[in-house]
Amino acid sequence: MAGFQGVDQELKSTPSPQPSPINGRGSNREKQFINPAIIGGGYAGMAAAVALAERGIPVTVFESARQLGGRARGVLHNDTQLDNGQHLLLGCYRQTLHLIEQVGGNLEQDFLRLPLQLDLHGEFSLRAPRLPAPLHLLVALLNAQGISFGERIKAARFMLALRRANFHLTIDMTVAELLAKHGQDAELAQKLWEPLCIAALNTPIHKASAQVLLNVLRDALNRSRADSDMLLPRVDFTALFPQRAASYIEQRGGKVLTSCRVEAIVPRIGGIELASAEKTHTFSHVICAAPPVVAAKLLRPLAALENTVAQIDGLEHQPIYTVYLQYPAHVALPHPMLGLHRRFSQWLFDKGRIAGQHGLLAAVISAEGIHQELAQEQLAQKVVAELREEFGIAEPPHWFKVIAEKRATFCCAPNLQRPTQQTALPGLLLAGDYTAGDYPATLEGAVLSGLRCASLISA
Numbered sequence: 001m002a003g004f005q006g007v008d009q010e011l012k013s014t015p016s017p018q019p020s021p022i023n024g025r026g027s028n029r030e031k032q033f034i035n036p037a038i039i040g041g042g043y044a045g046m047a048a049a050v051a052l053a054e055r056g057i058p059v060t061v062f063e064s065a066r067q068l069g070g071r072a073r074g075v076l077h078n079d080t081q082l083d084n085g086q087h088l089l090l091g092c093y094r095q096t097l098h099l100i101e102q103v104g105g106n107l108e109q110d111f112l113r114l115p116l117q118l119d120l121h122g123e124f125s126l127r128a129p130r131l132p133a134p135l136h137l138l139v140a141l142l143n144a145q146g147i148s149f150g151e152r153i154k155a156a157r158f159m160l161a162l163r164r165a166n167f168h169l170t171i172d173m174t175v176a177e178l179l180a181k182h183g184q185d186a187e188l189a190q191k192l193w194e195p196l197c198i199a200a201l202n203t204p205i206h207k208a209s210a211q212v213l214l215n216v217l218r219d220a221l222n223r224s225r226a227d228s229d230m231l232l233p234r235v236d237f238t239a240l241f242p243q244r245a246a247s248y249i250e251q252r253g254g255k256v257l258t259s260c261r262v263e264a265i266v267p268r269i270g271g272i273e274l275a276s277a278e279k280t281h282t283f284s285h286v287i288c289a290a291p292p293v294v295a296a297k298l299l300r301p302l303a304a305l306e307n308t309v310a311q312i313d314g315l316e317h318q319p320i321y322t323v324y325l326q327y328p329a330h331v332a333l334p335h336p337m338l339g340l341h342r343r344f345s346q347w348l349f350d351k352g353r354i355a356g357q358h359g360l361l362a363a364v365i366s367a368e369g370i371h372q373e374l375a376q377e378q379l380a381q382k383v384v385a386e387l388r389e390e391f392g393i394a395e396p397p398h399w400f401k402v403i404a405e406k407r408a409t410f411c412c413a414p415n416l417q418r419p420t421q422q423t424a425l426p427g428l429l430l431a432g433d434y435t436a437g438d439y440p441a442t443l444e445g446a447v448l449s450g451l452r453c454a455s456l457i458s459a
């Protein structure tokens with residue numbers, strides 16, 4: 001990876017990257033010279049870059065930050081490796097997992113893999129037995145603890161109805177409306193569907209798209225049992241994929257430039273110019289894989305993209321707060337991951353059990369809520385009190401760190417018109433978790449959008 005200083009030197013002698021033919025495709029006349037650039041080294045941008053590099057296309061990635069990963073990046077605090085927020089992957093995130101392996105990752109070593117389980121400490125518990133899908137889920141629902149027998153039957157019937165409908169709704173609606181339509185009463189909604197919806201879509205049930213939730217349930221619960229596994233990373237999110245991806249890209253003739261912000265996108269005859277702090281570079285194609293607010297800013301001057309910009313401007317956002325607490329090394333939770341019912345802390349992660357970081361706990365609070373009204377210190381104290389009351393952890397933490405991502409994801413509302421990867425400007429594509437796709441704002445959604453852009457360029 002090159003920092004901006006290094007790039008500057010390099011580009012002084014090479015005004016713009018040399019176009020390269022696509023390896024071995026078609027006759028000389030048919031061969032197109034392509035030298036794509038990618039704005040943003042998050043999961044979407046790096047997925048696109050790996051897919052292009054794999055096809056022998058040398059790509060240049062511009063990343064404004066000093067490190068890669070974007071919203072899923074490693075963060076060092078008090079000499080402790082954290083992430084920008086505690087993340088988890090599902091077994092059905094097939095493209096993300098495939099890419100991690102492609103760039104040299106080892107899924108066995110990189111993740112703690114847990115079979116599907118939803119545990120709201122002392123209030124609700126659902127665990128999938130080792131049976132084929134979707135039987136594992138039905139048995140899990142019928143044996144769930146913390147809801148009545150009648151509620152368990154209703155939940156199982158609901159899943160069967162969704163399966164019969166191929167997890168497809170003729171008209172999208174909110175998750176709350178879908179639950180009411182299928183007789184999922186308040187207790188069931190609060191203990192099962194609401195935590196699931198918030199974890200998957202980062203959007204409260206009264207605002208969340210039922211169809212997008214069903215897309216996730218379809219892929220996670222309905223195909224193979226491994227698809228519903230929960231994968232908790234043992235390495236930080238920069239190391240997990242983007243850093244390895246950078247080596248993969250560079251070994252194939254590409255460039256990954258960190259601390260290199262793109263300031264403007266200017267269409268020219270025969271290419272697209274990118275302006276960074278001191279230089280301009282011309283490329284055959286540009287994939288804008290910056291987060292939505294930055295993408296809108298970069299695209300706004302381009303008259304042809306007025307509709308795309310309007311779609312991006314129309315997206316609302318939802319926050320995610322992660323409270324990391326470093327306790328003495330002997331402090332541990334009963335499970336690597338568990339939820340709390342009607343508490344500020346929605347999900348707790350024991351980084352000691354997951355990654356050998358003993359005494360390090362993470363509390364995740366997804367989507368909008370009253371926690372946003374608290375100062376960070378107050379929020380951390382609430383979490384400390386909850387850990388004391390629920391698990392008897394009496395000692396105070398050595399330190400805490402609150403990471404508040406106010407625009408963690410877009411608000412995944414029904415019938416949302418998300419911008420497509422292909423834009424009205426030839427050669428300019430859009431990648432990112434907010435672009436059109438089946439998935440909510442997730443790593444897999446981001447990766448899928450990047451792969452689609454790469455396919456559009458190399459097609």
Ligand SMILES: Cc1cc2nc3c(=O)[nH]c(=O)nc-3n(C[C@H](O)[C@H](O)[C@H](O)COP(=O)(O)OP(=O)(O)OC[C@H]3O[C@@H](n4cnc5c(N)ncnc54)[C@H](O)[C@@H]3O)c2cc1C
Pocket residue numbers: 039040041042043044045062063064065068069070071072084085086087088089260261262263289290291294320321322405407408409431432433434441442443444446
């Ligand atoms: C706290 C938190 C928890 C989450 N938990 C989960 C989870 O458990 N599971 C899950 O699947 N998803 C989770 N997500 C969502 C997931 O992180 C995102 O969907 C995904 O990382 C988005 O990737 P992206 O590449 O689309 O965008 P980003 O990660 O935002 O990447 C965009 C990149 O562009 C760069 N950039 C910006 N401006 C410029 C510029 N002008 N020039 C060059 N580069 C620029 C940025 O620095 C960034 O690196 C979570 C998100 C957050 C914030």
